[in-house]
Amino acid sequence: xxxxxxANRFPPALAGSLLEAGMIRRISAFVLLALLALSxxxxxxxxxxxxxxxxxxxxxxxxxxMENSQxxxxxxxxxxxxxPRLTGTPALEAGADWVVKMYESWGxxxxxxxxxxxxxxxxxxxxxxxxxxxxxxxxxTMLAWSPGTSGPVQGAVVTxxxxxxxxxxxxxxPQVQGKFVLVSPAEPTCRPDENWEEYATPxxxxxxxxxRSEHRQAWRESLRSTGLRRRVLYRTLEESGALxxxxxxxxxxxxVREIFEAYTERVPTLDLSCEDYGLVFRLASNGQxxxxxxxxxxxxxxxxxxFNVIGRIPGAEVPDEYVLLSAHFDSWDGGSGATxxxxxxxxxxxxxxxxxxxxxNPRRTILVGHWNSEEQGLNGSRAFAADHPEVVEGLQAxxxxxxxxxxxxxxxxxxxxxxxxxxxxxxxxxxxEITRHxxxxxxxxxxxxxxxxxAFICSGAPAFSLYSLSWDYGPYTWHTGRDTFDKVVLxxxxxxxxxxxxxxxLASEEPSKMPRTRVALPISPxxxxxxxxxxxxxxxxxxxxx
Numbered sequence: 001x002x003x004x005x006x007a008n009r010f011p012p013a014l015a016g017s018l019l020e021a022g023m024i025r026r027i028s029a030f031v032l033l034a035l036l037a038l039s040x041x042x043x044x045x046x047x048x049x050x051x052x053x054x055x056x057x058x059x060x061x062x063x064x065x066m067e068n069s070q071x072x073x074x075x076x077x078x079x080x081x082x083x084p085r086l087t088g089t090p091a092l093e094a095g096a097d098w099v100v101k102m103y104e105s106w107g108x109x110x111x112x113x114x115x116x117x118x119x120x121x122x123x124x125x126x127x128x129x130x131x132x133x134x135x136x137x138x139x140x141t142m143l144a145w146s147p148g149t150s151g152p153v154q155g156a157v158v159t160x161x162x163x164x165x166x167x168x169x170x171x172x173x174p175q176v177q178g179k180f181v182l183v184s185p186a187e188p189t190c191r192p193d194e195n196w197e198e199y200a201t202p203x204x205x206x207x208x209x210x211x212r213s214e215h216r217q218a219w220r221e222s223l224r225s226t227g228l229r230r231r232v233l234y235r236t237l238e239e240s241g242a243l244x245x246x247x248x249x250x251x252x253x254x255x256v257r258e259i260f261e262a263y264t265e266r267v268p269t270l271d272l273s274c275e276d277y278g279l280v281f282r283l284a285s286n287g288q289x290x291x292x293x294x295x296x297x298x299x300x301x302x303x304x305x306x307f308n309v310i311g312r313i314p315g316a317e318v319p320d321e322y323v324l325l326s327a328h329f330d331s332w333d334g335g336s337g338a339t340x341x342x343x344x345x346x347x348x349x350x351x352x353x354x355x356x357x358x359x360x361n362p363r364r365t366i367l368v369g370h371w372n373s374e375e376q377g378l379n380g381s382r383a384f385a386a387d388h389p390e391v392v393e394g395l396q397a398x399x400x401x402x403x404x405x406x407x408x409x410x411x412x413x414x415x416x417x418x419x420x421x422x423x424x425x426x427x428x429x430x431x432x433e434i435t436r437h438x439x440x441x442x443x444x445x446x447x448x449x450x451x452x453x454x455a456f457i458c459s460g461a462p463a464f465s466l467y468s469l470s471w472d473y474g475p476y477t478w479h480t481g482r483d484t485f486d487k488v489v490l491x492x493x494x495x496x497x498x499x500x501x502x503x504x505x506l507a508s509e510e511p512s513k514m515p516r517t518r519v520a521l522p523i524s525p526x527x528x529x530x531x532x533x534x535x536x537x538x539x540x541x542x543x544x545x546x
Contacts, residue, residue: 053429057505060358062431065498070353072490074102074346075338079485084333086144087373088118088304088543092330096309099329099349099370103311106353107360112307115383116541118373120304121145123333124297128270130280132291138280140272141481143247144333146262148298155179155243156291157284162218163225169236177241180292183234184248185219186281188212190274192252192475231263238264244294245269248277253475256482259334268296271334303543306372308380311352315365315508322391323507324367325351325500326381326400326452326463328374335483339473342485343493344401345370350497355504364396364508371452373540374402381455382539392456396514397422397507398463399500400453404477406469407492408499409437412444414457414464415533417517419443426506434499437469443519448534458536462514466496 051059078095085092096112103110123142130136131154142148159182163169188211189196196205226233234245244267249258255273262269272280283290309329315321327344331337352368371380385392401408413419420442427435446457447465456463469492477483507514521531 049431049433051431055429057359058429058431058502061354061498061501061505064354064357065350065501066494069350069490069494069497071346071350071494071497074349075342075485075488075490075493078346079336079338079342079488084335084337085329085331086121086123086333087306087330087376088120088145088301089333090122090301091333092372095329096307096370099309099345102349103352106356108311108313108352108356110309110311113310113384114305114307115372115380115387115539116306117303117543118306118376119145119543120301122299122301124148124299125295126270126297127295128272129293130276130290131293133283133288136276136279138272138276138292140246140270140276141259141334142296142298143260143262143269143271146269146296146298147264147266147300149244149268149294149296152293152295153243154291154293156289157182157246157280159281159284160222163222165225166227169226169228169233173236173240176237178243180244180246180294181237181242182246182277182281182284183237184246184277185215186248186278186285187250187274188215190250190254190278192254195254234263234269235265238267242267244296246277246280247271248274250274251475251478251480253472253480256476256480257334258479259332259481260479268294268298270294270296306380306541308372308384309370310384311368311370313352313356313360313362313366315363316361317363319365320390321364321394321396321513322367323362323364323396323504324369324391324398324456324463325504326369326371326398328372328380328402328452329370330372330375330380331483332375332479334479334481335477336485338483338485338487339404339471339477340479340483341374341402343405343488343496347401347493347497347500350494351500351504354497354501359505359508362505362508366504366508367391369452374452376544377537377540378449378452378455379539379541381452382537383541385455385459385536386539392459392461395456395461395463396510397503398453398456398461399466399503399507400451400463401466401468401496401500402451403465403468404471404473405487405489405492406471406473407437407495408466409469410439410441410467411464412441412447412467414444414453414462415446415519415521416462416515417443417519418515419462419464422507422510422514426503429506430499430502434495434502445521445531446518446533449537454534455536458534460516460518460533462516466500468492468496 082095100110126141128138325348373379453463
C-alpha cells in the first residue's frame, strides 16, 4: 500500500533496515531524517541551517545555493530578454547560445549538439480588432508555426453549425468563403469552477456545470460527425476560402488561455481569450454580424537545425559513469515559457554552477542536458539517448525537473527496486530546510512520456522526476500566455537548485553504481492485464508536415 508514515508509527531503529528491505512504500524525507537522528541519539534543532552531516561539500553547496544564488539573474535574462523558446525559432537559438556562454563563463564545457531539423518560424505582431457591431481590441494571438496575413485582413465571422454527418459539413463549406471561422465551443461562463463553488447556490452551480458539460459534449460529437480529424478539418476550411481559423483553449482559470500549434498552411490560426472568444461567438450566433480585422505577422524560415545544449564536468575517477541533470529548454510561445520550463532550465544551470564551484573534480562525470522539442514528444532527449548509448549504459542517476516553480515535494523511485535505499541515504544527510517537504514513493511506478526522464527510464536507467508543488501550474501557467517571469517563485527555485546540486554530489560520490532491478508491475484495474514498462520510442528528427 502507499501512504504517508509518521515517526510515531514504527520504531526509529527500524527506519534504515525497513528502507533497505523495501518495506516502506511512501515516507516523508523529513520523517526519515527525524528517525535517523533519533536512532543516533541526536536532537533535531529548530534552526533551518541544521546539517545532519559534517561533509564540507554539503555545507558549501548550501552557502552557494541559498546565500549566493544566481537564480534571479539567470531567470530575468532568460525569461524577460530572450523570452519564449519555441522549437525552430531564432529565440531558441539565441537562448541556447546564451546558455553555452554562461557555462563557459563558469569554466564548464558546453556545446550545442545537433540531432535533426524542424520547421523554422519567426513570430511577429498579432493584432485582432472587433469592428462591428462595436469597436474593441481583442485579446488573442497566433498559434505556433501559423502563417501570417501579409497585412491587415478584414471579414465577417461564422461559427460551425451542429453537424450530424459528413454531408452536413459539405453543405456548410460554401459559407466560409471570405470569413473567419470559429471552431471551438464558447464557454457559458469564464468564471472558474472554484469561483462558482464558493459563491453560487448548489442549484445554480449544478445547472452551470451541466450546461458546460452538455455544451462541450455536443460540440465534440458534432466534430466527430464530420469524419475528419481536427488537423484535416482546419485545412478543409482553409481550402474552402476561410480568411482564418479562431480557436479558444481555456484551462478553467481567470483570464488565461492555452496556446499550442496551428494546422493551417496559408491562412492564420489564432487563439482568443475565453472572454473575447465568447463575445465574438455570441454576436455571430445571435445574428449581430461581427466583423473582425486581423494583422498577423509571421515568417516561415524553412527547415532549420535542431540541437540540445549539453554541459559537462568530467569525472576524475569513474569518467564513464554519469549523473545527468535534465530539463527541457524549449517552450510554447504564448508567454515567456517561465514555469514550463524556464524554472527547470535555471534550476539545472544553477546546480551545475554550484557544483563547478565547490566540487570541480567529481568522482563521476556530471552532465547537464537542456533538451529541445520536449513539447513535440521528448524529441531532444530521445535523440540524445539514442545517439549516446554509452551514456545511458553508464547512468548513475538522472534528475529531471519540469512541472513548475514550486519546491520539490515528491520523488518517485520509478519502479526501481533498490533506488529507495539510495535516496534514503542521500536525503538523510541533507538539511531539513530542504528535505522536510519531500515524500518518497517507494518503489513507485515507471513514468510514461510526460517529461524527459521517460527517455531514459524506458531502458531501465535510474531516471527520476523531481515533482514540484503546484502553485496552480495547471490552470494558470502551463502553456498559457501568463507563463511569465513574475510567476517564478525565486525561493522555491533556489531550494530546488540547491537540492539538485546536493543530490548530484551524493550520487556522484556513491561507492557503487545504482542497481537497475525492476519491480513486478501490478495488474491494471482498467484492463485486467499485467502492466508493462514504457517502451522506448524513436525521436522525431525532422519537421512534421504541417
